[in-house]
Amino acid sequence: QKEVEQNSGPLSVPEGAIASLNCTYSDRGSQSFFWYRQYSGKSPELIMSIYSNGDKEDGRFTAQLNKASQYVSLLIRDSQPSDSVTYLCAVNFNDYKLSFGAGTTVTVRA
């Protein structure tokens, strides 16, 4: 069974702080990893993808991948109230489709 695990939260952080979201997956051979955000009642919106071990930065977002430990994380720097949304971790287990975690809900408090 190929699984993607996320803490459901809610994760509460003060405005301006760093929000750290973690995701673990079951298949060591997985190659592609994605973070989406999903506003209530809307479809998933891509934040970023990561393919290689290490960090990948895009604006206030940094994705971190460690294939040996089978985890991928998302850091949100200078968190804003507009970042209060559900974040979905998705893994391509080399079989085309994405397997999603249950999502982590983030609340940024002013």
Place this chain on the structure above:
Amino acid sequence: GAGVSQSPSNKVTEKGKDVELRCDPISGHTALYWYRQSLGQGLEFLIYFQGNSAPDKSGLPSDRFSAERTGGSVSTLTIQRTQQEDSAVYLCASSLPGTEQETQYFGPGTRLLVL
């Protein structure tokens, strides 16, 4: 360019009726996916198309569900004899294999309510 579009955006039907949901992928995207998200649940894979072929139908929950894709573009997901447990948001995504780590882009979804 235009993103993935889906229609209808909302559908209310009576138990036992058939429904058709439509997805129009991003132009040029050869891969198309259907997912389902039930209230408070995660996204569940239904079916994958590469061109007009469906090499992976493993997620279709029962034989009441079917899908087709014509011309390598538009796809239709059909649910026959709908049941209340079919109520969910049906999401379509498309990608261009071999690019961007095969990033999937999602449409706005069709919200199906079976009464």
